[in-house]
Amino acid sequence: MHPAPSLIVFSTLSGLGFGLLAMMGLGVGDTDGWAGLLRFALGFALAGGGLLSSTLHLGHPERALLAFTQWRTSWLSREAWAAVGALALSGLYAALTLAGTRIAPLGWLAALACFGTVASTAMIYAQLRTVPRWHHWSVPVLFLAYAATGGLVLSGAWAPALLMLGLTGLGQFAAWRGADARVARDPSTVGTATGLGGRGAVRPFENPHTGPNYLTREMAFRVARRHGLRLRSLALVFGFVAPALLLVLPGPAVVIVPLATLVHIGGVMLQRWLFFAEAEHVMALYYGP
Amino acid sequence: MTALPERTDRKLGLVIDLDTCVGCHACVIACKGWNTENYGAPLADADPYGASPEGAFLNRVHSYEVRPAGGDAAQIFHFPKSCLHCEDAPCVTVCPTGASYKRGEDGIVLVNEDACIGCGLCAWACPYGAREMDPAEKVMKKCTLCVDRIYNEHLPQEDRVPACVRTCPAGARHFGDLGDPDSAVSRLVVERGGIDLMPEQGTRPVNKYLPPRPRDEIDVLAPFLDPVDEAPGGFLGWLDRTLERMG
Numbered sequence: 081m082h083p084a085p086s087l088i089v090f091s092t093l094s095g096l097g098f099g100l101l102a103m104m105g106l107g108v109g110d111t112d113g114w115a116g117l118l119r120f121a122l123g124f125a126l127a128g129g130g131l132l133s134s135t136l137h138l139g140h141p142e143r144a145l146l147a148f149t150q151w152r153t154s155w156l157s158r159e160a161w162a163a164v165g166a167l168a169l170s171g172l173y174a175a176l177t178l179a180g181t182r183i184a185p186l187g188w189l190a191a192l193a194c195f196g197t198v199a200s201t202a203m204i205y206a207q208l209r210t211v212p213r214w215h216h217w218s219v220p221v222l223f224l225a226y227a228a229t230g231g232l233v234l235s236g237a238w239a240p241a242l243l244m245l246g247l248t249g250l251g252q253f254a255a256w257r258g259a260d261a262r263v264a265r266d267p268s269t270v271g272t273a274t275g276l277g278g279r280g281a282v283r284p285f286e287n288p289h290t291g292p293n294y295l296t297r298e299m300a301f302r303v304a305r306r307h308g309l310r311l312r313s314l315a316l317v318f319g320f321v322a323p324a325l326l327l328v329l330p331g332p333a334v335v336i337v338p339l340a341t342l343v344h345i346g347g348v349m350l351q352r353w354l355f356f357a358e359a360e361h362v363m364a365l366y367y368g369p
Numbered sequence: 370m371t372a373l374p375e376r377t378d379r380k381l382g383l384v385i386d387l388d389t390c391v392g393c394h395a396c397v398i399a400c401k402g403w404n405t406e407n408y409g410a411p412l413a414d415a416d417p418y419g420a421s422p423e424g425a426f427l428n429r430v431h432s433y434e435v436r437p438a439g440g441d442a443a444q445i446f447h448f449p450k451s452c453l454h455c456e457d458a459p460c461v462t463v464c465p466t467g468a469s470y471k472r473g474e475d476g477i478v479l480v481n482e483d484a485c486i487g488c489g490l491c492a493w494a495c496p497y498g499a500r501e502m503d504p505a506e507k508v509m510k511k512c513t514l515c516v517d518r519i520y521n522e523h524l525p526q527e528d529r530v531p532a533c534v535r536t537c538p539a540g541a542r543h544f545g546d547l548g549d550p551d552s553a554v555s556r557l558v559v560e561r562g563g564i565d566l567m568p569e570q571g572t573r574p575v576n577k578y579l580p581p582r583p584r585d586e587i588d589v590l591a592p593f594l595d596p597v598d599e600a601p602g603g604f605l606g607w608l609d610r611t612l613e614r615m616g
Contacts, residue, residue, distance in 0.1 A: 210494060
């Protein structure tokens with residue numbers, strides 16, 4: 081799949097922002113005073129900025145309000161509702177908390193909405209049977225784990241942050257292995273795609289068009305495969321190992337936390353790039369194995 | 370509404386004969402022509418006269434080589450591909466705006482372009498590559514089964530079929546109600562063992578493909594067509610021997 085920059089930025093930043101807002105809702109780290117104000121502001125900026133970035137992906141962003149109508153069937157529509165709900169609940173909770181009257185259950189509800197938004201984003205991908213690498217429960221679990229990890233790092237909650245860095249890193253490693261095996265087992269081939277598989281070995285003889293088109297550009301992206309292992313290693317190092325090392329280093333939190341967060345964001349962006357670039361769409365079978 | 374209808378009164382669709390298709394691409398051009406001038410936004414091209422022309426098409430023809438096991442000669446098959454108007458259309462349910470829908474009366478899957486935000490998720494959900502974003506209008510384009518021809522009372526009866534079917538010079542494309550077991554297309558599918566593309570995707574396509582027939586048996590005539598005469602006789606034999614002697 082084509083790794084569109086707007087989608088990578090959106091899912092990375094909004095995941096981190098909603099993760100941070102969820103942690104604030106759960107009362108992890110400072111929620112009041114200047115530190116609280118800064119964290120709430122950062123959470124809203126990341127989540128809101130990510131959502132705005134996602135509209136760059138649209139051909140007609142001016143019609144985006146229509147995306148609230150089909151929540152009965154569409155995960156993209158559910159994501160829109162969850163995002164608005166999460167931002168509204170978190171906004172109310174932040175205002176009350178900063179005013180000195182923190183209502184814990186409201187925070188929990190806001191956290192639930194934040195995680196719900198991240199899960200909806202993940203389900204947009206995980207629902208697609210056409211992309212075997214994505215069509216699995218581990219996708220929403222990992223998206224949630226990434227959001228929680230980023231939120232904990234930004235909250236400056238050292239011990240849980242270290243624990244989640246370790247768990248999410250291991251989970252990502254296992255998910256990559258599992259996805260590779262799943263893709264290798266996938267029953268769809270150019271033979272089933274054309275119905276000619278029973279007659280012998282099928283291969284494209286001539287494509288329908290001489291140049292690229294929307295389909296090949298959007299769904300037959302093949303650049304990353306060659307460097308997959310190296311890029312995955314880098315994603316693990318930047319996403320998890322380096323932030324964990326930074327967190328255990330002695331030093332003032334004002335330096336360590338932003339530094340660890342930036343390195344973590346770099347790793348997550350690399351992971352998200354791979355998430356798209358490595359994903360094989362069955363439609364690409366029409367253009368060759 | 371992007372919920373799929375529980376059942377459709379009819380299942381209009383195409384039956385494509387892979388045995389007959391000659392790969393002329395006339396259906397591609399007829400489709401582009403009709404759908405550029407009629408339903409919805411015109412099918413745009415980007416850089417049509419430049420170095421890298423491309424554009425939106427609702428129907429494309431691939432060609433495949435099949436090498437049989439056992440070393441027999443490879444065969445070429447031409448393979449037209451457009452929307453299969455699936456009964457469990459995944460492109461419909463993922464749509465966040467309701468732009469993508471399947472009609473209850475005839476099962477045609479359509480896009481209401483005024484409500485399309487151009488997110489592209491329906492194209493991702495389709496296993497067949499049947500949907501393409503228009504490069505100019507930035508809305509999703511797909512086969513309408515020529516909904517503006519098949520019910521069009523201003524057209525003569527013989528033209529009330531999809532443009533691709535009307536134009537096919539080989540008779541490789543058939544249009545009809547696949548929900549009616551007595552329709553000509555349904556009988557054709559039964560007779561020829563019509564198949565679904567990628568049945569493992571669970572989309573239950575309405576369109577069917579007729580597999581190529583077995584190759585013609587030519588063994589009866591083969592001995593008479595032997596191209597090399599190992600031991601010629603008569604005049605040719607004399608000529609052969611004479612030329613040998615000339616060294």
